[in-house]
Amino acid sequence: MDSLVIPAATKPKQKQNINREEFELFLIYEGRLLDDREFEKWMDLYTDDGVYWVPSTDGQPDPYNEASLFFDDKQLMKTRIERLRHPRIHIQTPPSRTNHVISNVIVEEADDDKGTYLISSSLLMGEYRLDVQRFFIGRQFHRITRDGNSFRISLKRVNLINCDTAFEAMAVPI
Secondary structure: OHHHOOOOOOOOOOOOOOOHHHHHHHHHHHHHHHHOOOHHHHHHOEEEEEEEEEEOOOOOOOOOOOOEEEEEOHHHHHHHHHHHHOOOOHHHOOOOEEEEEEEEEEEEEEEOOOOEEEEEEEEEEEEEEOOEEEEEEEEEEEEEEEEOOEEEEEEEEEEEOOOOOOOOOOOOOO
16 A cells, blocks of 8 residues: 555655656647556556556545546456447547646656656546547656666556545546
8 A cells, every 4th residue: 555655745856867858748648648548558667566656635645545537447447438438338439538748757766776767747638529528637756667769557557636526437547
């Protein structure tokens, strides 16, 4: 559960000898996979024990003692993707079109020796479906590990600014 803990807000500072651009490009790539509905490739970015978590309350300390908007391990991701691919999925007929905008990328924690990092960024995802646009805005946190020339995600936590509002059904990952 310690891997789910995110530090409190701190004054942004660049970690020494860290090239922020490679992290930013990775996050942009992840968003593009989702926008292009390449859900299987998106899931492959995760470690075997990786989780995707969208809390349902501001400051939610963990996903175990209250419901979350999303809390998917690899098996649940696979199930979600299979449902999204089903030809008769009502909630995605027609499919959503999305666009992820990533900004304000900060290297919060870095251990170059282990190749592990905590990266935070601002997120805006627009979704369009059936003549309706929705926007999801928040701060996301990625715990990632270097994997060759890229990274693998052990945790993606998306803190939406309106996480505790009533939502229409959400089918696609944010």
